[in-house]
Amino acid sequence: MVKERARILVVGGGYVGMYTALRLQRKLKRELERGEAEITVVSPDPYMTYQPFLPEAAAGAISPRHVVVPLRRVLDRCRVIIGEATAVDHAKRTATITTLATEEEGTGGRQLAYDELVLAPGSVSRTLPVPGLAEHGIGFKTVEEAIGLRNHVLEQMDIASSTRDPALRDAALTFVFVGGGYAGVEALGELEDMARYAARYYHNLRPEDMKWILVEASDRILPEVGEEMGRYTVTELRRRNIDVRLETRLESCADRVAVLSDGSRFPTRTVVWTAGVKPHPVLAATDLPLDERGRLKCTAQLAVDGAPHAWAAGDAAAVPDVTAPDAGRTCAPNAQHALRQARTLGDNIAHSLRGEPLETYAHKNAGSVASLGLHKGVAQIYGRKLKGYPAWFMHRTYHLSRVPTFNRKARVAAEWTLAGLFKREIVSLGSLEHPRAEFEIAAGGKPSQDPPHDPKGSS
Secondary structure: OOOOEOOOOOOOOHHHHHHHHHHHHHOOOOHHHHHEEEEEEEEEOOOEEEEHHHHHHOOOOOOOOEEEEEEEHHOOEEEEEEEEEEEOOOOOOOOEEHHHHHHHOOOEEEEEEOOOOEEEOEEEEEOOOOOOOOHHEEEEEOHHHHHHHHHHHHOOOOOHHHHHHHHHHHHHHHHEEEOOOOOHHHHHHHHHHHHHHHHHHHOEEEEEEEEHEEEOOOOOOEEEEEEEHHHHHHHHHHHEEEEEEEOEEEOOHHHHHHEOOOEEEEHHHHHHHOOOEOOHHHHHEOOOOOOOOOOEEEOOEEEEEEOEEEEOOOHHHHHOOHHHHHHHHOOOOOOOHHHHHHHHHHHHHHHHHOOOOOOOOOOOOOOOEEEOOEEEEEEEEOEEEEEOOOHHHHHHHHHHHHHOOOHHHHHHHHHHHHHOOOOOOOOOOOOHHHOOHHHHHHHOOOOOOOOOOOOOOOO
């Protein structure tokens, strides 16, 4: 039994936010039934995105609906608010929340009081002041961006197939990916695989006509799988005629020309930016302690250091790695840590409310897996190195076991099975991004060329 009624506010509906709330509603089941506790989750989206499946969603191997988990269905004992926390005053135990309703009403943000705070807003794309990036760059962090990128790639193939302008054709078939981490390499590998397959249905396009370029500022890619597997990945990508540029930066993409630091210039209509992430900006709008990278300073028990009743984990938190040989190292901001930290975090909040001792978060990295396209991958699991089909199979097996809910597991497994029996889908549904365009023309209006306003903000 908790010592007193507790209002728990969870900011963020990603890995940490959803799994912490899920753990809490199980641990505090009786307290929730008796009204001794309440859990409120504030998230910009009504779903949690399982990001490791974004590359396969972009390639059409998985339906976009099956890489997201509806929060209201999973968190049935929690109050879910679709909106964003724009500021936190922990001294007063209040958070400023904006929702779709507050924007419609024009009343501004409203104050939400809490007793225990879980800050898990995740991260946003880390961009640099590259000329033309804001106008022409494409991100790869949300399911909307993944599907938009798939539609865009197929649309460029349609343009190249129908144009008589060789310069336009060359630019349409040039695809530049910036960032050699998981997101960049997996997205590039899956989409190149998809485009290579789709080319067989175009009478005047060949896979050799397309240029795929990976730009990485450091001297290696996929550092998570180790140096040897990183070198193997570079070799495999180059065998597929993918141009891998190490120790190279994107200096400009203005006027739809990608200019690299090695002097190369590529006219292109596709620049995909996956060069890292940074903590969510809401952290800077709090009175909680931050480290030099803008993350919350946390203890090994996942409490915010020096701020009672405040907790954090995942990308937003600098959590000490107690398993590291040298002191001062923090846990890597990856999904593996986020999932495990969420369980410990939920347990520790329940322990704190009941006056019980807290647990210390300690987890050694089990390894890393990465897909490079259909039947291709690299992995390092407990020191063992895998490549090719075994690594790809391990990648699918691991992530299928980790995607939340049996419902999603079954649907993803069914889609993979059907994909093995039937041909790939090569249809672009780019019109979904402007669904009212045709009706606006029919009604005598002028279709907007701008993307629809997104009231949710960064997710």
